[in-house]
Structures are given as structure tokens and as C-alpha cells.
Amino acid sequence: METPLSAPPPSSSQKPSPLPPPPPADQKHQKDLDFHSIRAIKFDAERRARWEIQVLKQLSTQKTAHPFLPHLISSVETQEFLAWAVPFCPGGDLNVLRHRQNDRVFSPSVIRFYLAEIVCALDHLHEMGIVFRDLKPENILIQHSGHVTLTDFDLSRTLTRKTVRNLICDAGETGCHLITGNRIEQPQKKQKQQDRRNLRRWWFVNDIQQKKNGLKKAKSARVSPVSRRKLSFNNGERSNSFVGTEEYVSPEVVRGDGHEFAVDWWALGILTYEMLYGTTPFKGKNRKETFRNVLLKKPEFFGKRNELTDLIERLLEKDPAQRLGYQRGACEIKEHGFFKGVRWDLLTEVLRPPFIPSREDGELTVTTGGVDMRKYFEDLRAPPPSMPPSPSSECHRRLSEF
Missing domain, CATH: 1.10.510.10 (Transferase(Phosphotransferase) domain 1)
Structure with a gap:
């Protein structure tokens, strides 16, 4: 499940999950970081989801950040869901x-x-x-x-x-031999x-x-x-x-x-x-x-x-x-x-790639005004509100008093 979100500056009262800082962004790409995508899974896919979050964390440090790879913005875990946020890509796949x-x-x-x-x-x-x-x-x-x-x-x-791997081609032969250590493997x-x-x-x-x-x-x-x-x-x-x-x-x-x-x-x-x-x-x-x-x-x-x-x-x-x-x-x-x-x-x-997403591609995020991502995560962490008693139960309580 992916939802485009808009993240405001962090608030002192909000405490998102501790994560490596996102890679630095210049002014030209700052707009890319204003929108995020949230993925949420149920715990039947927990193992693979945790692995993906681990990989995203590895890609989120200043040393390992790459312009063509995502980084992890934040994550949250509840009794029912494990969710994480990455930069939103409005151009689709x-x-x-x-x-x-x-x-x-x-x-x-x-x-x-x-x-x-x-x-x-x-x-x-x-x-x-x-x-x-x-x-x-x-x-x-x-x-x-x-x-x-x-x-x-x-x-x-x-x-x-592998520490030792070489391919050699003998003269007059069209095939190659794989050398692993001291052993030569023929095709x-x-x-x-x-x-x-x-x-x-x-x-x-x-x-x-x-x-x-x-x-x-x-x-x-x-x-x-x-x-x-x-x-x-x-x-x-x-x-x-x-x-x-x-x-x-x-x-x-x-x-x-x-x-x-x-x-x-x-x-x-x-x-x-x-x-x-x-x-x-x-x-x-x-x-x-x-x-x-x-x-x-x-x-x-x-x-x-x-x-x-x-x-x-x-x-x-x-x-x-x-x-x-x-x-x-x-x-x-x-x-x-x-x-x-x-x-x-x-x-x-390259300033003019073959395709640049238009405003219509990100229209959902713009028209909805965005969502506070950290508040969204805090709401996921919060316990469900208690439901008021129904009229029938209130009537039953009153009748039981007699």
C-alpha cells in the first residue's frame, strides 16, 4: 500500500523512529524530498519487510546514498502493521x-x-x-x-x-575457462x-x-x-x-x-x-x-x-x-x-530526461494538501479510541438497576 505524503519540518513534541539522516539534497532536488510514499504490510510478510527496511537504512547514510536509489525517511511498527516511508516518485514505474x-x-x-x-x-x-x-x-x-x-x-x-576469479581464452578457442583457485573448470x-x-x-x-x-x-x-x-x-x-x-x-x-x-x-x-x-x-x-x-x-x-x-x-x-x-x-x-x-x-x-512527470502526475498529493507523516505514524501507534456505549446497552443498564 503506497500513499503520497507531504512532510512538514519536525516538531519537538514528535518522536519519530531513530534512523540514519537522509542523504543531503541540493536546492534543485529539494522538491523531490517534500513528498513521500508509505508502504505498510501485515505481519505475515514481516520477515521480508524487515529485510527491506534494513537495506533502506544501509542506503540512507551520507556515505552510501546514491541519486538513483531510495533512502528511508521513517518507519513505524504496531501490533498489526509494519510501515515505512521513502521519497515519493510521481512519475510511476x-x-x-x-x-x-x-x-x-x-x-x-x-x-x-x-x-x-x-x-x-x-x-x-x-x-x-x-x-x-x-x-x-x-x-x-x-x-x-x-x-x-x-x-x-x-x-x-x-x-x-570471490577473491580469485579469472577468465582466460586460449588462442583459437571460442569458449572461456573459469579459474577458481588452482582449478580450471571446462564448460x-x-x-x-x-x-x-x-x-x-x-x-x-x-x-x-x-x-x-x-x-x-x-x-x-x-x-x-x-x-x-x-x-x-x-x-x-x-x-x-x-x-x-x-x-x-x-x-x-x-x-x-x-x-x-x-x-x-x-x-x-x-x-x-x-x-x-x-x-x-x-x-x-x-x-x-x-x-x-x-x-x-x-x-x-x-x-x-x-x-x-x-x-x-x-x-x-x-x-x-x-x-x-x-x-x-x-x-x-x-x-x-x-x-x-x-x-x-x-x-x-541531465536537466531534460526523456520524461519529466507533470503536475497532473502528482495531483493527488497537491490537491489534498499533504499529510503530516510523523503525525500519521503517531496515530498508527496510538491505541484505538474507546467506543461510547450503545443506546441498547444503556437501556439494559438502567433496567438492571430496578
């Missing part, structure tokens, strides 16, 4: 924006702008050791300034990078057969998990049977949980091989494809067919091949060790030809 375009697709120049900012946001998360794991258009919001911000960190996870020769076995295994395990958790069948359903308790990782660098949105899930997640930061670059490839063609590349008639396509099918491209389609193809490499961004992270993606000429250090200085 990238999916809504795409549907407003002609043919419901973006031009390459618009794709370049949004991808550049998303890459910077993911790069910052990865530098903090956070893998996002749920990149999709619905989780990319448009700020008042027209720049993007990522949202929904409940499926994210903190991982540790599997029967990867497709292994994928089919893993897919059948996933069907069986997933059917049991769905019956256990009562998960609804949906084209964009999340499958997240993962506990927040500490798990055993290989050198603290991989997660073995099955998590994400089905059309954006990477092959290594479907196979159950364990995954790391490369899953975000796979999702970036899916996102780019959808921005270009208006649909995701591996979408099937049902979830099983979608995952079969993820494991076995190659993305289809239309028209003349160019730098953008090459970027998508390299991001959608099914072997994570050969995927663009696996070795040197965002640096590899920034160096791709599609981003030639992008001034990465000046992205926040």
Missing part, C-alpha cells in the same frame, strides 16, 4: 511509462538513458555487496526530476565477491541435457513448494521459499534460493546452481529486450514453458543487428561465467559500444 509510448516501446536513445542510470544504481548496490534479484520495469520508478530510482528490496541479499559439453534434467527436477520441487505455500499461479509470480537465517555459502559468494519474477529469472536460478551478482545483469538484458520490443524474450504460455525457454531458447531479434542487440545478447548469455558483467561488473557494461559517448559522471546533471 517504467512499465506504465512504456505503455504510454507509441507502439509501447522506447527508442534506442531513451533506452540508453534509462539503462545508464540503472547500471549505475546496480553498480552501487554491488559495491555494497547487495544483489538486487528483482529487477523489472515495475521496480524502476521515475522521480520528480525524471531520473530513475530502484524500489522493492525485499528479495535482495547481501553476498560477498559442460552436455549443457542442454543437464538443463532438461534440472528443469524436470525444478517442476517436481516447485509443485510441492506451491502446494505447501499456497502460491497462486501468475505470469509474474514470485517464488521465494528462502529464509533470512544465515545460510551456508561457497566462500560466502553464492545464494541457492529460488527467488525473482518468472520472466526475469536467470538460467542458473532455474537450474538451482547457486547464483550471485550476475543474475542482475541477466535481468538487465531481459529489461532491455522488453524496452526495445515490448515483450520479454522467453515468455511462454505458462510458467513451465517460460522456464524451459529460459534454459534452452535463444532470444529472437528483428531487423538489422546493432550495438543494442549485441548488448542484449551478451547480457542474456546462459552461462553466467561468460555473461557480460561477470568478471568486472558494471565496468564491462559501461565499456560496451552501445554506451559510447555516455558521460557517466554527469548523468545526474
Whole structure:
């Protein structure tokens, strides 16, 4: 549940939850901080909500603040709800924006702008050791300034990078070898057969998990049977949980091989494809067919091949060790030809992004005059008012006196 709010200066009589100070804002972006969005959940989703608040707190210090990532403003906990507030984004999400375009697709120049900012946001998360794991258009919001911000960190996870990892390519060979320590791992020769076995295994395990958790069948359903308790990782660098949105899930997640930061670059490839063609590349008639396509099918491209389609193809490499961004992270993606000429250090200085929210987009907040966020939280903390006795009970009391 999200509600746009307007927060006045703090009052001495009000005591919001102690939180890290929000990142500093210049005068140009001060208007962005005047509106906030509240999310509230019931305690059946408490674990993931608490994790998201923890991540937002990590993003809210002056050292870790980033222009394309949100920060936590305040939070409140009652017996029934856990709620938190983040800056309000009046432009909606990238999916809504795409549907407003002609043919419901973006031009390459618009794709370049949004991808550049998303890459910077993911790069910052990865530098903090956070893998996002749920990149999709619905989780990319448009700020008042027209720049993007990522949202929904409940499926994210903190991982540790490998200390020794290199890829070498022998002369005359098209494949790469993954070196881990002193061991060289050759690419599997029967990867497709292994994928089919893993897919059948996933069907069986997933059917049991769905019956256990009562998960609804949906084209964009999340499958997240993962506990927040500490798990055993290989050198603290991989997660073995099955998590994400089905059309954006990477092959290594479907196979159950364990995954790391490369899953975000796979999702970036899916996102780019959808921005270009208006649909995701591996979408099937049902979830099983979608995952079969993820494991076995190659993305289809239309028209003349160019730098953008090459970027998508390299991001959608099914072997994570050969995927663009696996070795040197965002640096590899920034160096791709599609981003030639992008001034990465000046992205926040762009004064005319492709889309800037209009007054109508924030009309709800403006016309209602806003809400005192801290008072809203205090009201949530307050016990419910006592109800006056009903006329029938008063009559019963009077009759009992005789």
C-alpha cells in the first residue's frame, strides 16, 4: 500500500523512529524530498519487510546514498502493521511509462538513458555487496526530476565477491575457462541435457513448494521459499534460493546452481529486450514453458543487428561465467559500444530526461494538501479510541438497576 505524503519540518513534541539522516539534497532536488510514499504490510510478510527496511537504512547514510536509489525517511511498527516511508516518485514505474509510448516501446536513445542510470544504481548496490534479484520495469520508478530510482528490496541479499576469479581464452578457442583457485573448470559439453534434467527436477520441487505455500499461479509470480537465517555459502559468494519474477529469472536460478551478482545483469538484458520490443524474450504460455525457454531458447531479434542487440545478447548469455558483467561488473557494461559517448559522471546533471512527470502526475498529493507523516505514524501507534456505549446497552443498564 503506497500513499503520497507531504512532510512538514519536525516538531519537538514528535518522536519519530531513530534512523540514519537522509542523504543531503541540493536546492534543485529539494522538491523531490517534500513528498513521500508509505508502504505498510501485515505481519505475515514481516520477515521480508524487515529485510527491506534494513537495506533502506544501509542506503540512507551520507556515505552510501546514491541519486538513483531510495533512502528511508521513517518507519513505524504496531501490533498489526509494519510501515515505512521513502521519497515519493510521481512519475510511476517504467512499465506504465512504456505503455504510454507509441507502439509501447522506447527508442534506442531513451533506452540508453534509462539503462545508464540503472547500471549505475546496480553498480552501487554491488559495491555494497547487495544483489538486487528483482529487477523489472515495475521496480524502476521515475522521480520528480525524471531520473530513475530502484524500489522493492525485499528479495535482495547481501553476498560477498570471490577473491580469485579469472577468465582466460586460449588462442583459437571460442569458449572461456573459469579459474577458481588452482582449478580450471571446462564448460559442460552436455549443457542442454543437464538443463532438461534440472528443469524436470525444478517442476517436481516447485509443485510441492506451491502446494505447501499456497502460491497462486501468475505470469509474474514470485517464488521465494528462502529464509533470512544465515545460510551456508561457497566462500560466502553464492545464494541457492529460488527467488525473482518468472520472466526475469536467470538460467542458473532455474537450474538451482547457486547464483550471485550476475543474475542482475541477466535481468538487465531481459529489461532491455522488453524496452526495445515490448515483450520479454522467453515468455511462454505458462510458467513451465517460460522456464524451459529460459534454459534452452535463444532470444529472437528483428531487423538489422546493432550495438543494442549485441548488448542484449551478451547480457542474456546462459552461462553466467561468460555473461557480460561477470568478471568486472558494471565496468564491462559501461565499456560496451552501445554506451559510447555516455558521460557517466554527469548523468545526474541531465536537466531534460526523456520524461519529466507533470503536475497532473502528482495531483493527488497537491490537491489534498499533504499529510503530516510523523503525525500519521503517531496515530498508527496510538491505541484505538474507546467506543461510547450503545443506546441498547444503556437501556439494559438502567433496567438492571430496578
